[in-house]
Structure formats: C-alpha cells, structure tokens
Amino acid sequence: MQTDPRRAVPQTDSLLTDPRLAEPQRRLGRPRVRDAVHVSQGRVREGSLSPEHLVDDVLSALPARATSLTPVINATGTVLHTNLGRAPLSAAARDALIAASGYVDVEYDLAEGKRAARGRATLDALRAALPDAGDVMVVNNGAAALLLAVTVLASGREVVWSRGELVEIGDGFRLPDLVACTGATLREVGTTNRTTRADYVAAVGEHSGCVLKVHTSNFRMTGFTSSVPIAELAGLGPPLVVDVGSGLLAPDRLLPGEPDIATALRSGADVVTASGDKLLGGPQAGLIVGQADLVARFRRHPLARALRVDKLTLAALEATIGGPPTPTAVALHADAGELRSRAEGLAAWLGDEAHVVPSDGEVGGGSGPGVALPGWAVSLPERYAARLRAGDPAVVGRLEGGRCLLDLRCVPASEDDTLVRAVLACR
Numbered sequence: 001m002q003t004d005p006r007r008a009v010p011q012t013d014s015l016l017t018d019p020r021l022a023e024p025q026r027r028l029g030r031p032r033v034r035d036a037v038h039v040s041q042g043r044v045r046e047g048s049l050s051p052e053h054l055v056d057d058v059l060s061a062l063p064a065r066a067t068s069l070t071p072v073i074n075a076t077g078t079v080l081h082t083n084l085g086r087a088p089l090s091a092a093a094r095d096a097l098i099a100a101s102g103y104v105d106v107e108y109d110l111a112e113g114k115r116a117a118r119g120r121a122t123l124d125a126l127r128a129a130l131p132d133a134g135d136v137m138v139v140n141n142g143a144a145a146l147l148l149a150v151t152v153l154a155s156g157r158e159v160v161w162s163r164g165e166l167v168e169i170g171d172g173f174r175l176p177d178l179v180a181c182t183g184a185t186l187r188e189v190g191t192t193n194r195t196t197r198a199d200y201v202a203a204v205g206e207h208s209g210c211v212l213k214v215h216t217s218n219f220r221m222t223g224f225t226s227s228v229p230i231a232e233l234a235g236l237g238p239p240l241v242v243d244v245g246s247g248l249l250a251p252d253r254l255l256p257g258e259p260d261i262a263t264a265l266r267s268g269a270d271v272v273t274a275s276g277d278k279l280l281g282g283p284q285a286g287l288i289v290g291q292a293d294l295v296a297r298f299r300r301h302p303l304a305r306a307l308r309v310d311k312l313t314l315a316a317l318e319a320t321i322g323g324p325p326t327p328t329a330v331a332l333h334a335d336a337g338e339l340r341s342r343a344e345g346l347a348a349w350l351g352d353e354a355h356v357v358p359s360d361g362e363v364g365g366g367s368g369p370g371v372a373l374p375g376w377a378v379s380l381p382e383r384y385a386a387r388l389r390a391g392d393p394a395v396v397g398r399l400e401g402g403r404c405l406l407d408l409r410c411v412p413a414s415e416d417d418t419l420v421r422a423v424l425a426c427r
Helices: 012-016 019-028 030-046 051-061 091-099 120-129 142-154 175-180 197-203 261-266 292-300 302-306 311-322 327-332 336-350 384-389 413-424
Strands: 072-074 078-080 135-139 158-162 168-170 185-189 208-214 240-245 271-275 286-290 355-364 367-381 394-396 398-400 403-407
Touching (some): 091 311, 120 311, 384 394
Antiparallel strands (some): 367 403
C-alpha cells in the first residue's frame, strides 16, 4: 500500500515556528517566508525534496535582503551611470538616511512645539552654498524643477527657446514634450546649429511667459555653430530660466564646458534648475534657485505639493551639500597613478589571466560629453563578464575588444578585496 506523499509534508504553521526561520521572518516578513515554505512543500509533494530538508530548501530560496535591488560594484568607468542609479551617496548621506528613517522634526519646531517650515535645514544649506540665490526650493527631480518653473511662468503663454537646445535626454524623454504638457506654447528661435540674440529679441513679446535656455548636456555640436550666453539673454523682459542639468554648484576645472549654478546666477539668470543626483553627488532631487519672488510663486503653486520631496531626500541632500567630498567628486578627480598602482596589485592577486591596461572613463549622466577621464583597468577574458554580474555584490565591468575591463575609477579602494574575491569566485 502506497503512502500518500502529502502526509509527509509538514504543516505550514509548524514550519513557521522552526527557530531557523525566526530571523528570516523578522528580516523579510512572515508572508514572504510563508510563500517560500509553500514552494518547498510543493517539492516535497512532487517527491523531488525529502521532508527533512524542507527548511534548508526554504532558507536557500530566501533573498539576502528585503529589497530586490542588488548592490553593484561599478567597474565600468562611468561615474554617473544612470542604469546603476547615478550618484552613489556619501557615508554622511547614508547616515542621514538612517537617522531620518523614523520620526523626525521634518516639519516641526521642537523648541516651540508647533509646525515649522518643511526641510528648513536642507534649504539653509543650499542657500549657504549658493549665496547669489535670492531663495531656493527642492522638488523630486530635475525634470520636475523645470516643469514647475515653466508651468508657473508660462502656462497659457509662450516659452522662447532655441531650436539647438530642444534636446532628448534619454529613454525617449524629450524636453519639448515636457514643456508642452505645462500648457505653454513653444516659440522656437534660430536654427539647429545657430541662434543669435537678435532671434530672441524678435520673438519676445506680450505673450512671452519666459525665455528658456537649456544646457545640451549629452551631446556636442561643432563646426558652423553659435549660441547665446546667459549674460546676453538677461534683461530681455520675460524671466530667464536656465536649466544647467547636472547640478554643479560651482565651476570645476576638470569640466570646463559644464555650466554651474553659481555662474548662471551671476550671469543674470532669474531662475536656475538642476538635478541633485548628478555632479552634486546627492539623492534624486530637483533644485530650483533664483529670484526670491519667483521662488515664492513656485512654492505657492498647487503643483509644488505633488512634486515635493520626502524626509529621506531632504536628509541625504543636506548631508551631501554640507558634508565631505562625495563619491562622485572622488571618482571624477581620482589620480591616474593611484589607479594604476591599485590595478597592478589586483592583477598580481588574480594571476596570468589578468592584465593591466589604460582605460578612459567618462562622466556619464548626460554630463561632460566628450570628456575623457584617463585611468587604468584590470583586463580579464570576456567570459568573466556574465559571471561577475551574477554575483552578490554584482560586478559590472565594460566589454571592449573581446575583454572584460574592470575600471577602478568608481571602485573605492576599500572594495578591492571584495573585487578580488568576486573574480576568484568566477573560476
């Protein structure tokens, strides 16, 4: 007489009381562990798993963390890799995230015991970093910053904008479409390759809501070209909105062609918008700085509520602005000699398959197009690439010339041992 295999399957409730599953339930939640138990019970019913190994099977199936996001070692050489989350946060910003994860005084005055301005310390830090700004505001990303500014200034009116700046910034996202959804009418001036101040002057009139200047951040146009600097657009009449894109607060000699917020303000911009998770090196956020009366109008608009940032973003942004150099800044300005020395040390550990080769990194994130960042990489056979991506942490390198290059520019020296272990685990 055959025994019904279902009788050999331990009951769910009894399995969930197993001490070995206590920690996973605390870390991942009871429902997620229960689902894994049901899957393993099904294997026992099928006969592919013995009952005494059921709990071990559950443990092996459970993820290491509650999020499905996998930590990645960025060995591509691209500092602001959009697919890898752009700017990695500094240790100070990560600590701030943890501190803000519970109840905090984000909108409360502890001394007075009453409601207070939201994110006031973060805004104070941004004001201190940009003393030429009349006031500042933070929304949830760079596109939102531009959306709010154009909506308030030009809904139902015209936006005067050079044809050479009608950019697509990635994944099919086009800024003219964003402007169109504000209810503004786009008044294009100039041609693709050449726009003059006279083109703007001819277009500005009683229906103009604002003049918009956008940094063409992800491409370069050379040859018979011309564009109008901010200083020559100031004072045309309508407010001048300048989208610098990358969030660079002040000039950086490494990136001479990259506009910064401080210079844009001094040149006469009435409003400047930018992203927080690019060259600033902070969390995803949109920065709006400029004339105090205009920022006050933005803050009062109903759309501002829909675009506001949460306490975690405010905390990380404050720590980024007033904290130590960010990982982004460190990677951009990494010394090539130190990168070579580290690459040689890693190659020595990894043996004959590993070679040290020159490697030009890039800024990424639509910043510094064409700017090469000379550095060094460990070159491995191409077969390593997929295996490294399957690890935890995953290692993402760059395929070039039939080899897998591990560029060390964005890899902190503290992770060199982890990188060696990841490569050795692929053999």
